[in-house]
Amino acid sequence: MMRFAKVFVDFEILSTASTKLSWSHFCEIMRVKTEEGRLFYAKDAVERNLGVHALRKEISRKTFERREIANFQLTEVSKVPLNAFKDPFLLDVFGLKDNYLEADLEQAILLGIESLVSASSTTI
Numbered sequence: 001m002m003r004f005a006k007v008f009v010d011f012e013i014l015s016t017a018s019t020k021l022s023w024s025h026f027c028e029i030m031r032v033k034t035e036e037g038r039l040f041y042a043k044d045a046v047e048r049n050l051g052v053h054a055l056r057k058e059i060s061r062k063t064f065e066r067r068e069i070a071n072f073q074l075t076e077v078s079k080v081p082l083n084a085f086k087d088p089f090l091l092d093v094f095g096l097k098d099n100y101l102e103a104d105l106e107q108a109i110l111l112g113i114e115s116l117v118s119a120s121s122t123t124i
Contacts, residue, residue: 003030017042024052028059040064 004026021029025045032038041064045055094108 017046020046020049022052025050025055028052028056032059032064037064040067 018026021042025042029038029041029045032041041055041059044050044058044063048054050058094105094112096104096108
């Protein structure tokens with residue numbers, strides 16, 4: 001409880017979130033290192049009505065950090081607005097290594113689509 005009081009100092013935000021989030025939600029959010037990150041995950045959990053398991057998954061996938069990296073790469077003259085990349089794709093399911101070519105990604109996506117099509121046609 002002491003850590004909770006130190007981490008969530010803004011009573012207005014806390015009172016709004018506390019009506020929609022459980023203690024388990026707050027325990028997960030308290031593990032986030034930055035205040036901006038904690039606010040992002042709390043707001044996201046409220047807006048999307050995330051359960052604790054889904055919130056934990058979002059935190060482990062570093063949704064906030066990836067969004068911040070995407071925003072950082074935008075320039076002032078960019079036509080892409082901030083926070084445009086709200087739902088970035090995780091391509092780790094394709095098994096590509098850290099350095100891969102666009103052609104490798106394209107090939108992996110096509111193979112994935114083909115395997116889905118063949119799997120669905122065998123179940124029909």
